[in-house]
Amino acid sequence: MNLILLSPADLEGDSLARVRDPRRLAHLHRVHRARPGDRLTLGVEGGGIGRGELLSLDEHEACFAIDALDQLPPPALPxxxxxxxxxxxxxxxxxxxxxxxxxxxxxxxxxxxxxxxxxxxxxxxxxxxxxxxxxxxxxxxxxxxxxxxxxxxxxxxxxxxxxxxxxxxxxxxxxxxxxxxxxxxxxxxxxxxxxxxxxxxxxxxxxxxxxxxxxxxxxxxxxxxxxxxxxxxxxxx
The missing domain is CATH 3.40.1280.10 (SPOUT methyltransferase, trefoil knot domain)
Known part of the structure; x- marks a missing residue:
């Protein structure tokens, strides 16, 4: 997972996201070995890409503070x-x-x-x-x-x-x-x-x-x- 892909349902306003599904949580724990304070690449379905700080992580939820998601996704093939x-x-x-x-x-x-x-x-x-x-x-x-x-x-x-x-x-x-x-x-x-x-x-x-x-x-x-x-x-x- 080179990008934490957020759905609109994960967002709370423009600056906060909560991830609760087991697959992404397992990846954060086992592959990223993420800890609060880590900065990871985030993106929103159909939107931009940027960085965010992991505020908290447990077996039920990951909470991110989102920076500006102002990078465009890579161009599509024609x-x-x-x-x-x-x-x-x-x-x-x-x-x-x-x-x-x-x-x-x-x-x-x-x-x-x-x-x-x-x-x-x-x-x-x-x-x-x-x-x-x-x-x-x-x-x-x-x-x-x-x-x-x-x-x-x-x-x-x-x-x-x-x-x-x-x-x-x-x-x-x-x-x-x-x-x-x-x-x-x-x-x-x-x-x-x-x-x-x-x-x-x-x-x-x-x-x-x-x-x-x-x-x-x-x-x-x-x-x-x-x-x-x-x-x-x-x-x-």
Whole structure:
């Protein structure tokens, strides 16, 4: 936790915050080994970043005196990530990684090789997704939560949602065997589509290319989804 991320509910006015949830308290005790008088980096969800003094800490509550939170969070990546829904454990790690890298728009998509049971996973509960996003923000010292959308039908996504997304973005389909290598150093708004383990099926690839996406690859190696997404974002931006 490189940032103590405060929710609006933690604040008491402009200069005081109280943290009561067990996870953050445990981190302050066990990792930071914090003591009253320590100064730590604080941020407010959707707001600024600054420093604060720990006034008190016990097993029930941490109280901070807040300095001015006048630093901006790091800039977001100009990308909307469309990710075929990974298996639950991989989903958790992927959400944390892409949030730490600065992705602010995420669509989780169904495709033929996505197990239908994945959509019943507790990891898709709103509070679970929120928890993984917060971990990514704390890692990167960011305060702006990504927006996560679920798209449980491939065809409705391609027909109804994809044209709107591509209207103002360059669409890149990352898939093994595509003719073009992944580009570097982009700054324009981009839509990045990444398939499940095993990739999109040929029909799905055809539909995405026909809709206006460009096919790209990362080379001959087949990577796990979480590795591929991290490598793609690092290379693209």
């Amino acid at each position: 990308v909307h990530l469309v990710l075929a829904l990974p298996r639950p454990r991989m989903l958790a790690r992927s959400l944390e990684h892409v949030t730490a890298l600065g992705v602010k728009h995420i669509t989780l998509l169904h495709s033929r090789r996505v197990e239908k049971s994945y959509w019943q996973s507790p990891e898709l509960a709103t509070e679970k997704i929120q928890a993984h996003l917060v971990l990514g923000l704390e890692q990167a010292r960011d305060t702006t939560l990504p927006a996560v959308t679920l798209a449980k039908g491939f065809r409705p996504f391609v027909e109804d949602r994809l044209p709107e997304l591509l209207a103002e973005r360059r669409g890149l389909l990352a898939h093994p065997g595509m003719p073009r290598a992944c580009p570097r150093g982009l700054s324009d708004p981009t839509l990045l589509l990444v398939g499940p383990e095993g990739g999109f099926i040929p029909w799905e690839v055809e539909q995405l290319l026909a809709a206006g996406c460009e096919g790209i690859h990362l080379g001959p190696r087949i990577l796990r989804v979480e590795t591929a997404v991290t490598a793609l974002l690092a290379r693209l931006f």
